[in-house]
Amino acid sequence: MPAVGDPVRALDPAKVPVRLQVPSIGVDVPLIRLGTNPDGSLEVPADYQQVGWFTGSAAPGDTGPSVIAGHVDSKDGPAPFFRLRDLSVGARVVVTAADGADRSFTVDGVQQYPKDAFPTGAVYGPAPGPVLRLITCGGSFDRATGHYRDNVVVFAS
Numbered sequence: 001m002p003a004v005g006d007p008v009r010a011l012d013p014a015k016v017p018v019r020l021q022v023p024s025i026g027v028d029v030p031l032i033r034l035g036t037n038p039d040g041s042l043e044v045p046a047d048y049q050q051v052g053w054f055t056g057s058a059a060p061g062d063t064g065p066s067v068i069a070g071h072v073d074s075k076d077g078p079a080p081f082f083r084l085r086d087l088s089v090g091a092r093v094v095v096t097a098a099d100g101a102d103r104s105f106t107v108d109g110v111q112q113y114p115k116d117a118f119p120t121g122a123v124y125g126p127a128p129g130p131v132l133r134l135i136t137c138g139g140s141f142d143r144a145t146g147h148y149r150d151n152v153v154v155f156a157s
Contacts (some may be wrong), residue, residue: 081136
């Protein structure tokens with residue numbers, strides 16, 4: 001995953017996202033919290049079946065990008081974001097906060113990027129309003145490294 005900035009904002013605990021739903025691809029999962037690795041890259045869930053919200057990003061519904069990451073698969077089979085690349089423009093994404101409030105987003109686009117050309121600014125940079133970024137791995141699998149060569153990013157607003 002790409003390098004990201006350090007968390008800089010205090011967050012109202014009621015706004016912490018706790019569930020992600022993407023009905024068109026059958027995703028309905030609880031969210032864990034993700035930080036950064038020592039090298040500054042985005043932490044990924046240790047369990048392949050978990051999906052997490054990056055605590056250094058905006059709360060869903062607040063101005064700026066809210067970033068949620070999950071795995072595409074594991075050696076045991078598909079993970080929650082297996083069909084993320086199949087999302088269509090206009091698809092609905094719902095993030096539920098700890099206070100029970102739902103924040104709805106609409107998919108604007110789905111892009112695939114080589115990991116060495118990840119669009120950090122477009123994903124984590126300032127936005128004029130609330131936006132959502134869903135990130136997973138994609139492209140071909142490199143058996144030598146045990147990792148996918150690309151990232152799939154869903155842009156939603």
